[in-house]
Amino acid sequence: MDICRFDKSMSLFDRAAKVIPCGIYGHLSPVIRVPGSTPYYAARAQGSHFWDVDGNEFIDWLCAYGPMVLGYNHPKVEEAAAKQRKLGNCVTLPGDIMVELAEFLVDHIPFADWTVFAKNGSDLTTWALQVARAHTGRRKIIMVEGTYHGTHAWCTPGHAGLVPGDRDDMLYFKWNDILGFRKLTEDNKGEIAGVIMTPYHFPNWSDNLLPADGFWQEIQTICNREGIVLILDDVRTCYRLHLRGSQELFGFQPDLSVHCKTIANGYPFSACFGRNEFKNAASKVFLTGSYWFSGVPMAAARATVQEIKDSGGVEIMYKIGKMLIDGLVERAKGHGLKLTCSGHQTMPFVKFTDDDDFFLTQIFSAEMARRGIFVHPHHNWFISTAHTEEDVSRTLDAADEAFKVVRSA
Amino acid sequence: MDICRFDKSMSLFDRAAKVIPCGIYGHLSPVIRVPGSTPYYAARAQGSHFWDVDGNEFIDWLCAYGPMVLGYNHPKVEEAAAKQRKLGNCVTLPGDIMVELAEFLVDHIPFADWTVFAKNGSDLTTWALQVARAHTGRRKIIMVEGTYHGTHAWCTPGHAGLVPGDRDDMLYFKWNDILGFRKLTEDNKGEIAGVIMTPYHFPNWSDNLLPADGFWQEIQTICNREGIVLILDDVRTCYRLHLRGSQELFGFQPDLSVHCKTIANGYPFSACFGRNEFKNAASKVFLTGSYWFSGVPMAAARATVQEIKDSGGVEIMYKIGKMLIDGLVERAKGHGLKLTCSGHQTMPFVKFTDDDDFFLTQIFSAEMARRGIFVHPHHNWFISTAHTEEDVSRTLDAADEAFKVVRSA
Numbered sequence: 046m047d048i049c050r051f052d053k054s055m056s057l058f059d060r061a062a063k064v065i066p067c068g069i070y071g072h073l074s075p076v077i078r079v080p081g082s083t084p085y086y087a088a089r090a091q092g093s094h095f096w097d098v099d100g101n102e103f104i105d106w107l108c109a110y111g112p113m114v115l116g117y118n119h120p121k122v123e124e125a126a127a128k129q130r131k132l133g134n135c136v137t138l139p140g141d142i143m144v145e146l147a148e149f150l151v152d153h154i155p156f157a158d159w160t161v162f163a164k165n166g167s168d169l170t171t172w173a174l175q176v177a178r179a180h181t182g183r184r185k186i187i188m189v190e191g192t193y194h195g196t197h198a199w200c201t202p203g204h205a206g207l208v209p210g211d212r213d214d215m216l217y218f219k220w221n222d223i224l225g226f227r228k229l230t231e232d233n234k235g236e237i238a239g240v241i242m243t244p245y246h247f248p249n250w251s252d253n254l255l256p257a258d259g260f261w262q263e264i265q266t267i268c269n270r271e272g273i274v275l276i277l278d279d280v281r282t283c284y285r286l287h288l289r290g291s292q293e294l295f296g297f298q299p300d301l302s303v304h305c306k307t308i309a310n311g312y313p314f315s316a317c318f319g320r321n322e323f324k325n326a327a328s329k330v331f332l333t334g335s336y337w338f339s340g341v342p343m344a345a346a347r348a349t350v351q352e353i354k355d356s357g358g359v360e361i362m363y364k365i366g367k368m369l370i371d372g373l374v375e376r377a378k379g380h381g382l383k384l385t386c387s388g389h390q391t392m393p394f395v396k397f398t399d400d401d402d403f404f405l406t407q408i409f410s411a412e413m414a415r416r417g418i419f420v421h422p423h424h425n426w427f428i429s430t431a432h433t434e435e436d437v438s439r440t441l442d443a444a445d446e447a448f449k450v451v452r453s454a
Numbered sequence: 455m456d457i458c459r460f461d462k463s464m465s466l467f468d469r470a471a472k473v474i475p476c477g478i479y480g481h482l483s484p485v486i487r488v489p490g491s492t493p494y495y496a497a498r499a500q501g502s503h504f505w506d507v508d509g510n511e512f513i514d515w516l517c518a519y520g521p522m523v524l525g526y527n528h529p530k531v532e533e534a535a536a537k538q539r540k541l542g543n544c545v546t547l548p549g550d551i552m553v554e555l556a557e558f559l560v561d562h563i564p565f566a567d568w569t570v571f572a573k574n575g576s577d578l579t580t581w582a583l584q585v586a587r588a589h590t591g592r593r594k595i596i597m598v599e600g601t602y603h604g605t606h607a608w609c610t611p612g613h614a615g616l617v618p619g620d621r622d623d624m625l626y627f628k629w630n631d632i633l634g635f636r637k638l639t640e641d642n643k644g645e646i647a648g649v650i651m652t653p654y655h656f657p658n659w660s661d662n663l664l665p666a667d668g669f670w671q672e673i674q675t676i677c678n679r680e681g682i683v684l685i686l687d688d689v690r691t692c693y694r695l696h697l698r699g700s701q702e703l704f705g706f707q708p709d710l711s712v713h714c715k716t717i718a719n720g721y722p723f724s725a726c727f728g729r730n731e732f733k734n735a736a737s738k739v740f741l742t743g744s745y746w747f748s749g750v751p752m753a754a755a756r757a758t759v760q761e762i763k764d765s766g767g768v769e770i771m772y773k774i775g776k777m778l779i780d781g782l783v784e785r786a787k788g789h790g791l792k793l794t795c796s797g798h799q800t801m802p803f804v805k806f807t808d809d810d811d812f813f814l815t816q817i818f819s820a821e822m823a824r825r826g827i828f829v830h831p832h833h834n835w836f837i838s839t840a841h842t843e844e845d846v847s848r849t850l851d852a853a854d855e856a857f858k859v860v861r862s863a
Binding site for chain 1: 495
């Protein structure tokens with residue numbers, strides 16, 4: 046198998062570092078993968094593959110960190126986007142696509158009575174907290190320790206530039222610890238506006254955790270009883286776990302839910318859904334942005350959700366995800382290695398069991414990159430409907446070679 | 455002159471109100487124009503015009519509230535965007551366009567040593583505060599009363615859903631009140647991380663104010679002396695007031711500056727520029743978003759700034775803006791009406807002098823809308839390079855008729 050080199054990526058990064066702090070910042074920072082051992086810049090992308098600036102081709106198991114649910118450059122999404130683009134994108138007034146999309150999505154998401162649109166997950170997870178506060182007249186918010194809800198000050202994983210006021214009213218409990226949650230609600234009775242949670246727990250650098258039996262139902266029961274607004278952060282998970290939102294998979298009903306990433310196959314778009322009870326509060330919390338009423342991402346969202354539905358996309362991702370993780374575990378076993386694939390099969394978190402410092406997992410991901418397979422050592426991967434059995438097969442063959450290197454490490 | 459009707463806008467809004475809180479929210483809310491008297495939804499847009507869902511054509515003096523600096527669907531911007539789109543937009547890795555654009559912009563903006571990119575003004579005005587705090591190790595931020603810096607909790611013009619912690623460390627002074635600014639810095643000596651200001655004062659619902667002579671220079675002198683980070687919010691103003699940022703027009707040097715709106719002619723993009731002294735702090739404050747590394751808006755930004763430069767776009771907007779406001783003032787005078795056009799001529803704030811409750815100004819804007827001219831009664835307007843002398847002439851003719859109605863009111 047060819048061994049990739051990343052010379053052009055490296056020299057481009059040297060140029061970038063002169064004019065951009067960190068060169069590449071945020072979740073795309075190469076520093077949080079394996080520096081020097083993966084490509085840093087993509088030249089083009091199509092379907093489930095991208096090509097880096099050195100000309101190497103990769104099977105992409107990150108899907109732009111989630112958004113590319115139908116694969117890059119999906120014809121139906123691009124056609125819908127192009128059609129709207131000719132009419133108008135960012136205009137002084139919204140287009141009728143905004144109303145059509147809202148009607149479509151509210152009909153599509155079972156618990157939703159209304160929706161609002163923005164550009165990014167953070168835009169709406171933060172707004173949802175404000176709606177909870179406006180609705181209840183209370184201040185405090187509960188979240189799970191170590192959960193990523195975005196980059197705003199109340200939740201950013203960064204530490205620099207924060208002030209105490211940013212988190213004055215935040216309370217924390219551990220995933221699946223229903224006793225801890227109940228204690229927080231008892232100790233702060235009548236003071237908690239809302240709780241925000243992802244459908245399951247997918248921190249970086251740690252095995253992902255599904256909800257324990259009855260966990261979500263207990264959360265919902267306590268929230269309903271105590272008048273706490275239950276906010277589902279479905280930014281990363283929506284439409285991969287379930288066609289109509291992750292609450293359907295785990296059997297509960299949120300009060301508010303935020304969708305992003307997969308909702309528009311890479312076009313910048315997010316949506317918050319809510320029940321009628323919260324519509325009045327939602328009307329009061331100011332929400333806007335320069336480009337938030339742009340029609341093209343809305344047309345892309347309409348086409349994306351429709352295509353996931355029409356193509357049985359969720360089932361495809363379930364199948365490919367299972368083939369991938371079953372295959373990886375089995376091949377690893379053949380080399381005497383034990384692999385843990387945690388979380389949901391459509392966005393698995395893959396590491397060597399007991400490899401707590403990720404030493405072996407980092408070697409593995411670097412060896413995979415050198416063989417044209419892009420995976421991440423500390424972040425969950427993402428399956429798309431564009432991934433094929435052939436992609437899985439090539440990935441497993443590369444893994445066989447990478448496992449040999451890991452074995453000798 | 456034909457009188458427009460807005461029946462389809464109204465019925466679409468009725469549908470929207472069922473599934474979207476407020477129907478249309480934020481700065482596009484028709485409630486903050488003149489309800490029922492303007493179109494609510496655009497069907498398409500081209501150049502300096504848009505057509506509403508009822509088929510009425512409008513000369514658009516709002517330019518999507520700023521972004522459409524070259525007019526809708528500008529061929530060079532669309533060509534650059536289409537070229538990048540074929541390669542890739544939202545991909546697992548950034549494209550080389552990110553590096554090329556950063557180099558281009560840092561070269562273009564005189565004081566800038568580095569830049570970072572995001573999607574919206576708020577994303578980066580908030581981040582800039584955090585960089586100021588990370589750099590200084592101080593907490594407090596000074597801003598001008600009544601300035602719009604975005605929708606984040608520290609600055610949103612909304613009131614619902616906020617908690618005291620959101621603004622614990624904010625201090626306020628009045629525009630042009632250098633004594634007030636100096637007093638804040640003396641009363642909070644060694645505690646102020648930064649000051650954030652727009653290049654001039656353009657609140658809604660009030661005559662806009664340019665900086666007094668020496669105001670910006672005094673601000674800079676005090677900031678430099680006290681180690682306060684000077685942050686320019688150039689989100690609304692960049693590339694209209696000056697090709698290389700508004701600091702060039704008013705003769706000062708910021709430490710950090712945020713550009714948005716006009717930077718990519720409607721593609722969702724914003725940039726923060728900084729001096730080297732702040733690059734280390736900038737590297738520490740976590741900054742990211744699901745779609746922030748998308749190549750298409752970057753290619754659009756590259757083409758937009760280049761085209762403003764190549765076409766002498768700033769001079770065009772200066773000229774058209776002056777024709778428009780001079781013409782309006784003169785035509786108003788002919789009807790015995792006194793009009794105040796305040797702020798900068800490329801984004802004038804237009805109202806009847808002494809019309810403190812905006813009663814006459816609202817009648818005027820509604821009568822203009824009925825005659826195919828879209829203006830705003832409480833928000834500054836925006837000139838683009840696509841506006842023609844013919845657009846001005848038609849606007850003045852419509853104004854003549856609208857002034858008659860105002861006169862009889």
